Amino acid sequence: MNKKWWKEAVVYQIYPRSFKDSNNDGIGDLRGVIEKIDYLDKLGVDAVWLNPVYKSPNDDNGYDISDYRDIMDEFGTMEDLEELMELLHQKDMKLIMDLVLNHSSDEHQWFKESKKSKDNPYRDYYIWKDGKNGGPPNNWKSFFGGSAWKYDEQTEQYYLHLFSPKQPDLNWENPELRQEIYDIINWWLKKGIDGFRLDVINLISKDQDFPDGSEDGLAGHEYFANGPRVHEFIQEMAENTYNNYDSMTVGETPFVDKDEALKFVKEDRREFSMVIPFEHLEFDRKEGWSKITNWELKELKDLMSQWQYKLQQNNGWTSLYFCNHDQPRIVSRYGDDGKYRKESAKMLGTMLHTLRGTPFIYQGEEIGMTNISFDSLTAFDDIETRGYIKAVQEKGEMSEEEILEIANYRTRDNARTPMHWNESKYAGFSEVEPWLRMNNNYPEINVEKDLTANDSVFKYYQKLISLRKKYPVFAYGKYNILMEEDKNIYAYQRLGEENNLLVLLNFSKEKVNYKLDSEIKFEQAKLILNNYQEGIKSELQGSLRPYEARVYIY
Structure with a gap:
């Protein structure tokens, strides 16, 4: 296996609007991130993924870009970004930018021109179609609800927007547009950026017949997700841009299973370093948005194992995450945000940092932040x-x-509530009321408390990260599931060249007895991590306490 810095890295995701407000306008900014570089260094992370900070009217919090080469006024200046990058590099941390290439803002100059007339040179930078039977060209639905088409009275055609009407989809069939995009990517790489997270990048190729989609799920997704030219476009982009640098690329890929993912991340295809999968976060929404579905641990174990085996057998890689700006807080979903908040937050973190792939920490996850309630x-x-x-x-x-x-x-607002730095008013995020309401539990859950408490979630994450740096098996060991049928415990090995790991995770609120396969010999096993401060258990056989996590090395 090829060794890469991004396989060994731990990535910290920052949602700038909610991270730290440096100028007290209620909105987080780049100078706020600069203020907290020492905090990131203390945690031990290797790279920072920054959500979009480009010029934007903010219809979708920055995912509607109006200028790819400028910075949103609320966040600061290009000089601020350059200073942030330089300071991160001085601390041996990389900077990963979020890039939105499936769509732009309707206030981007390209779209302003495109709207003017059917024969405008920029018309074909976007997807324009005649209506059908007095309505839109087809039945495709937007991710944000309603039709994916908006009618323009001036030119009497519809344009495609898979997200908000203010986020028109770019037409990747146009080679001139693709060259514009490659120029933007290279401009940032030459500036010194270390890679990109590419937003919904597998949606860039649409079936050019634009047929009606099935009403099962999001209508049309079978024609706009993983489309006919998606790999051709990505390989062309990679060859002309980031493959010429020692960069990290993370493709966000909805509607992708393990088999489809392999096409994006198999090393010899040279498309992406890794993808962002979605399946492991859909167990509680299998019946749609409006019903919370009960799920079984075995379902999660089976899915994770399928991905782990598929990618390791075929030389592919993936990201490991539970939280990001689009997902509710995991401790409130798959853990217990009440009595066992610390234990379950640590247990879920243990899972991500001991599987095969690159772990991602979303701001606040390292102190066990929870969902809010409106x-x-x-x-x-x-x-x-x-x-x-x-x-x-x-x-x-x-x-x-x-x-x-x-x-x-x-709601995605769960992840976007401002970061809890201390117990002062507005949690040290700002001195004025923030753009989004604070979670009321910030006096109990905050960075200042976690830095001083011995049993804090933060200090546990520090240890997880330091162990990953110390033992190559965390990054490169092969995955092997154990106790496959157990309904409460997720147990597996990581098998490396120098040593092996045994990981035991109790997903239950109860104390659970277990017995490992007697054929597996762990005579030299040493407990290196346990999420219970008191009464650390070193024996291999026996029981696990509620949400207990143990990692052994042998």
């Missing part, structure tokens, strides 16, 4: 949540209280 349907900022609320209300099948309960559980 008391009104009008309180949500997230455009996706607002779209779902509207769709559910129109069906008229749920009460306002039921919708609010689901929205609080699902």
Whole structure:
């Protein structure tokens, strides 16, 4: 296996708007990130993924870019970004930029020109179609609800927007547009950026017949996700840009299973370093947005194992994550954000940092931040949540209280509440009221407390990261599942050249007995990590306490 820095790295994701406000306008900014570089260094991470900071009207919090070569005024200046990059590099940390290439803002100069007339030179930078039967060209639906098409009265055609109407899809069939995109990527790489996270990048190729899609799920996804030329486009992009650098590329890929993922990440295909999978975060929403589905641990174990085996057998790589700016807090989903908050937060972190792949930490995950609770349907900022609320209300099948309960559980606002730095007013994020409401539990859950407490989630994450640096088996060891049928415990080995790991994770609120396969010999096993401060158990056989995690090396 080829060794790469990004296989050994731990990545920390920053949502700048909610990380640290340096100028007290209620909005996090680049200078706020600069203020906290020592904190990131103390945690021990190797790279920072920065959510979009480009010029944007902020319809979708920066994922609607109006200028790819400039910085949003709220976040600061290009000089601020360059200083941040330089300071990170001085601390041996990489900077990964978020890049949105499936769509732009409708306020981008390209789209302003494209809208002017059917024969404008920029018309073909976007996807314009005539309507059909007095309506849109087809039945494709937007991720944010409603039709994926918007009618333009001036030119009497529809344009495609798989997300907000203010996020028109770019037309990758146009080679001139593709060259513009490659120029942008190379401009950033020459500036010194170490790689990119590429937003919904597997949506860039659409079936050019634009047929109606099945109404099962998101209508049309079978024609706009993993489309006919997606790998051709990505390979061309890679060859002309980031493959000429020692860079890390992370493709966000909805509607991708392990087999499809391999096409993006198999080393000899030279497309991406890794992808961002979604399947492991869909167990509690198998029946759609408006119903929380009960799930079994065995389902999660089976899925994770399928991905682990498939990629290791075929020389592919993936990202390991539970939280990001689009996902609710994992301790409130797959853990226990009450009595066992610390234990379950540490246990879930142990899983991510001991599987094969590159671990990602989302801001606040390292102190066990939880979901928030809003008391009104009008309180949500997230455009996706607002779209779902509207769709559910129109069906008229749920009460306002039921919708609010689901929205609080699902909303992306859960991840976007401001970072908890201390217990002062506004949690040390700002001295004024933030752009999004603080979570009320910040006096109990904050960085300052975690830095001083011996049993904190932060200090546990520090240890996880230091062990990964110390033992190559964390990055390069082969995965092998144990106790496959157990309903409460996720157990597996990582088999390396110099040593092996045994990982035991209790996903239950109860004490659970277990017995490892007697054919496996662990005579020299040494306990190197345990998420319980008191009464650390060193024996291999026996029981695990609620949400207990143990890592042995042998």
